[in-house]
Amino acid sequence: MDLFKVLGSGARFNKKRFTDDISLFEPSNKLRKTNDTSDTQMDIMQEINFFHNSKSAIDETLGVTKDKKITKDVEKDQEEESINCYNDENEDEDDQAEEEPLVKDLNSMDDVKSFRKRHRIHIYGTDIPNPFSSFDDLESKYNFQPYICKNLKNSAYEKPTPIQMQAIPIMIHGRDLMAMAPTGSGKTLAYIIPMLHDLKGPEKIGYRALIISPTRELAQQIYREFKKMAVGKKFKVCMLTKATAATQAQTPHLREKFDILISTPLRLVHAIQQDIIELKNVRHLILDEADKLLELGFLEQTDEIFAACSNVKLQKALFSATFPSSVETLANDFMKDPIRVVIGLKNAATETIKQKLLYVGQEEGKLIAVRQLIQEGFKPPVLIFVQSIERAKELFHELIYDGINVDVIHSERTKAQRDSIILNLKQGKIWVLIATELMARGMDFKGVNLVINYDFPQSVQSYIHRIGRTGRAGRSGEAVTYYTKDDAPYLKSVVNVMKESGCEVPDWMLQLKNPSRESKKRLRKKPIERKTIDTRSTYDLKKMIRKKYVSNYLLLR
Structure with a gap:
């Protein structure tokens, strides 16, 4: 009796029901045919790898080399021969x-x-x-x-x-x-x-x-x-x-x-x-x-x-x-x-930045990921970029109660406040700084170790300028970009920058479809609508509203 066949006999995946979700991560058409043979081999190896403890064997069978770096030739310009985007x-x-x-x-x-x-x-x-x-x-x-x-x-x-x-x-x-x-x-x-x-x-x-x-x-x-x-x-x-x-x-x-x-x-x-x-x-x-x-x-x-x-x-x-x-x-x-x-390469980030992409599921997963980073310990200072002033305020009100020195900078802060924030960041008094898009431009925050793209950037240029706040003047740095299901159609744009900068990128990401010119234009004009950053329960919100209503009523009496 085949025990594994019996256990798996009732499990089925309804592809029709999740067609839209599957299409987001489908490879481009030109890569599908080339992957047929390797996919078949992978399926066979995974079927016999019951307890998922033979990953190295699968890699060896398929000829997968770990930590493989991707290289690309730069087009020959008017006076120069082509060179690799980076070397080993x-x-x-x-x-x-x-x-x-x-x-x-x-x-x-x-x-x-x-x-x-x-x-x-x-x-x-x-x-x-x-x-x-x-x-x-x-x-x-x-x-x-x-x-x-x-x-x-x-x-x-x-x-x-x-x-x-x-x-x-x-x-x-x-x-x-x-x-x-x-x-x-x-x-x-x-x-x-x-x-x-x-x-x-x-x-x-x-x-x-x-x-x-x-x-x-x-x-x-x-x-x-x-x-x-x-x-x-x-x-x-x-x-x-x-x-x-x-x-x-x-x-x-x-x-x-x-x-x-x-x-x-x-x-x-x-x-x-x-x-x-x-x-x-x-x-x-x-x-x-x-x-x-x-x-x-x-x-x-x-x-x-x-x-x-x-x-x-x-x-x-x-x-x-x-x-x-x-x-x-x-x-x-x-x-x-x-x-x-x-x-270097046009529209590429510096090679001193270690770039990562992190799938967080839904909007709520971003805050969980940030808090997990805080609990595990981190090396300040850290810059967190969001797509609007409202979201910067919301994230600040969430993190301020987590026991870290956090502040927020945006255009609604006064000049004196912004000057004070930048000074405190340089002096080490602020560990985490939440910022909006415009602050990603040109500012030389000395010694920033980590940049977190809390909200997915609206363009390739935005991504490069954001992560460019770390890894400056030859120093090393790290950049993590959170993405949700809503961001998936635009993921390949960032993947391309990572590849050109010499970062390791999973093969499945390289096979994603490039976003269309129209979709990129729409994203630049208007960011994706996102849920409010708020972890308070419905009961707490109603209680707060009721308390505010009562206080206003008493003031009017």
Whole structure:
């Protein structure tokens, strides 16, 4: 008598009933045929593996190699041969060994190509300046003033990053630039250094350089970096706030004393319309997080800023970790013969981030997963991203009673509150910070060990910017993305980023269908509707409402 056959005889799975659920995780059509043979072998092995204790045997039979890394060839660009998106451990060691000796001179085109290939620098354009390999070259080769090199050493910048190696020479030569590099790769310094070099010193003719940032917090960060790099020169750097705008409105002659202006778009547009700020002498215009500034929400403001910068010698540079094709097309309309620089793969995350996907079932499973993480112990600080201010508040009210130092940051908090929160996070007083989408842009939170995407990101660009808050400046980090049944149709978008970044991805995820262009567009415009984050019982909610009703009644008597 076959005991297992008897036990399983009454078990049936109604595929018709769950057709919609099954379709979410079906592989793409082109992969179905290739999987038929392996699926049959797997079914046979699983049928004889009654107690599920022979996984290694199944893997061995089917030729499955554990911890297999996925590699992909990068398309050949105008000047370079294709390279792998990442290498295995042995190749990494070889690369590090090759990078240790400094390349003093890049005399031939072969040397330049080899150098760019080794540092994964992809370039597009004409008459492209050669990269440099050491900060010592700035003084010896490009005649930089000594104070810049001294400030670099004092700030512990030992060697340039790939984006700095190529972007700085391009900007020195006055060319328009579109620069895309992973988060935490030194993009801010890549435009500060050549800008200070070109400005030479302070002049009392008004603003000569302008940096636009989508958030006030990022603008403050850029301001601090400018002040640090400008030590030794009496450059006047202004971060446009309500207070500084009012001061310049009351005393117009102060405007001429400033050299560099840093601002958010709306604040600057208001100052331009009120004739508080003049930008006719601006020679350098930088859009930091350019893809965000060229979205529909900022585009009208950005256009007005461009119109105010009337200098015929204006140099424009765009920096970001991601550039959708629509933004590239738009940028080409207002840039003059731009050079495009891409570090690594386009729209990929840095390889220092360990990325994970975690299926939580329904919305309630997310809070359970977070609390389980807290109970098991974690290494702060941790950033948790949600899709709206309301959900940020809801999650904060849930976690604040769990015995951890948690806070929340979003646009409804006052400037003083946001400054205090960021300071407390840097000082270790906050362990877990809940944030909304816009805070994922450009902010350099030092030492963030873990990023949790509590709500699934609305686009690939959003995902890259979110997880880019960890794994910065060569440090390692981890990013976990929760997903539910509602997020399943968009899962492949994140899987593709993980694969391109060199992360291990299960085969079944690689076989998922790519979301359609229409569905991705809908998701960008409107996030998925989700249940309220609230673990209180219906009885407790009714009790709270009743108590509130009684108190209001007593107040009216």
